Amino acid sequence: MIAVAGLLVGVVLGLILQPSVPVELQPYLPIAVVAALDALFGAVRARLEGVFDERVFVTSFLFNVVIAALLVFLGDQLGVGSQLSTAVVVVLGIRIFSNAASIRRHVFKA
Amino acid sequence: MTDEHDGPQEPAEQPQVPAAQQPEQPGRGATRRRSGRGRSLRAQLLIGLMSVLLGLGIVAQVRQTEQDEFAALRQDDLVRLMSEVTERNQQLTEERTQLRRDLSALSSGSGDRQVAEDYAQLQAILAGTVPVEGPGVVVTVVPGDQPVDAQRMVHMLEEMRNAGAEAISVSGQRLTASSAFVDTVDGLQVNGVSISAPYEWRAIGGPETLAVALDIPGGAMASMRNIGASVDLVERDLVQITAVRDVDQPEHAEVTDPED
Numbered sequence: 001m002i003a004v005a006g007l008l009v010g011v012v013l014g015l016i017l018q019p020s021v022p023v024e025l026q027p028y029l030p031i032a033v034v035a036a037l038d039a040l041f042g043a044v045r046a047r048l049e050g051v052f053d054e055r056v057f058v059t060s061f062l063f064n065v066v067i068a069a070l071l072v073f074l075g076d077q078l079g080v081g082s083q084l085s086t087a088v089v090v091v092l093g094i095r096i097f098s099n100a101a102s103i104r105r106h107v108f109k110a
Numbered sequence: 111m112t113d114e115h116d117g118p119q120e121p122a123e124q125p126q127v128p129a130a131q132q133p134e135q136p137g138r139g140a141t142r143r144r145s146g147r148g149r150s151l152r153a154q155l156l157i158g159l160m161s162v163l164l165g166l167g168i169v170a171q172v173r174q175t176e177q178d179e180f181a182a183l184r185q186d187d188l189v190r191l192m193s194e195v196t197e198r199n200q201q202l203t204e205e206r207t208q209l210r211r212d213l214s215a216l217s218s219g220s221g222d223r224q225v226a227e228d229y230a231q232l233q234a235i236l237a238g239t240v241p242v243e244g245p246g247v248v249v250t251v252v253p254g255d256q257p258v259d260a261q262r263m264v265h266m267l268e269e270m271r272n273a274g275a276e277a278i279s280v281s282g283q284r285l286t287a288s289s290a291f292v293d294t295v296d297g298l299q300v301n302g303v304s305i306s307a308p309y310e311w312r313a314i315g316g317p318e319t320l321a322v323a324l325d326i327p328g329g330a331m332a333s334m335r336n337i338g339a340s341v342d343l344v345e346r347d348l349v350q351i352t353a354v355r356d357v358d359q360p361e362h363a364e365v366t367d368p369e370d
Contacts, residue, residue, distance in 0.1 A: 006158035010165020019170045027184060029171050036164045043157075054153030061160050082184045 003040065027076065028069040031085055035068035036061060038092045041099040048106035068092070235277060238284035238355040242277045246314035246349035247321055249331070253307045254338025260291035260298060262333055266311065267291075269330040273323035275315035277351050281305040284353040301355065317345035 021029050039061040046052040068088050075084025104110070234240040249266070251258060267285055270278055278285040283300045292299040297306060313320055321343055324331050331341045 002154045002158045003161045006161025007165045009158075010162035010167075011169050012165075013162065014166045014169025014173075017166075018173065019166060021170050021174050026174070029167055029174075033164065033167045033171055036160070036167065040161070040164065054150065054157060058153065058156050058160065076185070079186070082187060085184070 003043065007040075027081065027085070028072050031068045031072045031088055032065045034089055034092045034096075035064040038095050038099070039064045041096050041103070045099045045102050045106070048103060236286070237357050238277070238286040238353075239357055241350070241352040241354060242314060243348060243350040244276070244314040245317050245347050246275070246312065246345075247317050247324070248344045248346060248349060249311040249313070249324065250342045250344075251307070251309040251311065251334055252340045252342075253309075254340065256337040256339075257297065258307070258309065258334060258337065258339055260293045262330070262337070263291045263298065263300070263309070265333055266324070266330040269324050270311070270313045270315070270320060273315060273320045275313040275320060277314045279312045279351045279353045281309050282353050284351065284355045286355055289355075312349050312351050314349050314351060317347075321345055 039057070042060065043052060043057045046057070071088050072081060072085045075081040078084075231240075235242055251266075263280070267278060267280075267289075280300060283289070283303055283305060285300070289301050292302075294304070296304055298304065298309075323329065324343060326332070331343065334341045
């Protein structure tokens with residue numbers, strides 16, 4: 001609940017404040033956002049499965065975001081930034097889908 | 111990535127942790143549950159804060175992407191794109207310069223050529239070096255008992271010129287600025303060539319103007335008739351003057367700059 005509320009507050013805040021992304025962070029923000037979404041979906045799934053743990057959620061959220069950004073940063077340094085960010089997005093996308101599938105199973109029992 | 115909350119191992123891991131930690135920290139699971147409110151409040155605040163950050167991030171990213179279609183592109187893509195654009199720009203600039211040059215060359219060139227052609231044509235007509243045709247009059251002079259003298263011929267020529275004749279010939283001799291009628295014992299000479307009666311004048315100009323000008327009382331035709339010659343004037347829509355003159359290179363006159 002609080003996560004959804006926080007998300008809404010964040011969106012509203014973003015719309016009101018209209019923050020601009022710092023140039024150095026621009027390549028990493030989309031990946032970080034996707035990673036955070038992945039963590040959020042995972043949290044919802046864990047909640048539905050009854051194994052939700054705030055600590056795990058908080059650490060996985062931060063860790064996911066940092067790791068995703070680091071991977072992209074590393075890819076940029078190695079000259080494979082675009083490929084690596086694609087890879088990260090694909091992996092996170094697959095995870096989001098599988099999480100969404102189990103959420104669906106829990107919610108709709110199907 | 112494997113120790114995340116949402117990982118597939120999670121359900122298996124979760125029960126393990128308390129089991130493994132039970133001996134060292136017997137109360138951990140219970141403590142957490144007991145102090146659940148404080149922990150949960152802090153954790154929930156943390157979760158809420160992170161969600162806020164996530165929402166902010168999403169909105170910022172979406173706005174960024176909407177704002178600038180290049181924002182999502184990577185640095186090397188942007189560099190490549192920029193070099194492509196720069197190259198294309200350069201090509202187009204060169205093309206534009208080339209086209210401008212072509213345009214100015216074409217316009218000035220054709221203009222010069224046109225003017226030069228017009229001028230050359232005008233000069234050729236004035237100098238009588240080209241055959242010409244156009245509306246005009248044909249005047250046939252048949253002398254009577256008295257021969258037509260050079261003075262009367264010059265009179266006729268002057269009248270024609272006054273009436274705006276642009277090209278004149280008489281009996282196959284083109285009359286230009288340097289033409290001269292000369293009375294000789296053998297008869298009339300023009301341009302150094304003897305001509306004999308009947309004399310056929312051809313003049314290109316306004317036919318009516320010419321006819322009226324030549325026919326005025328005391329004019330050229332009247333003076334010819336005075337000496338018994340019969341003069342016949344015909345206005346025509348098309349008079350052809352095929353006689354031409356050779357123009358000698360000027361021996362003494364030189365072109366000077368009008369500025370001097």
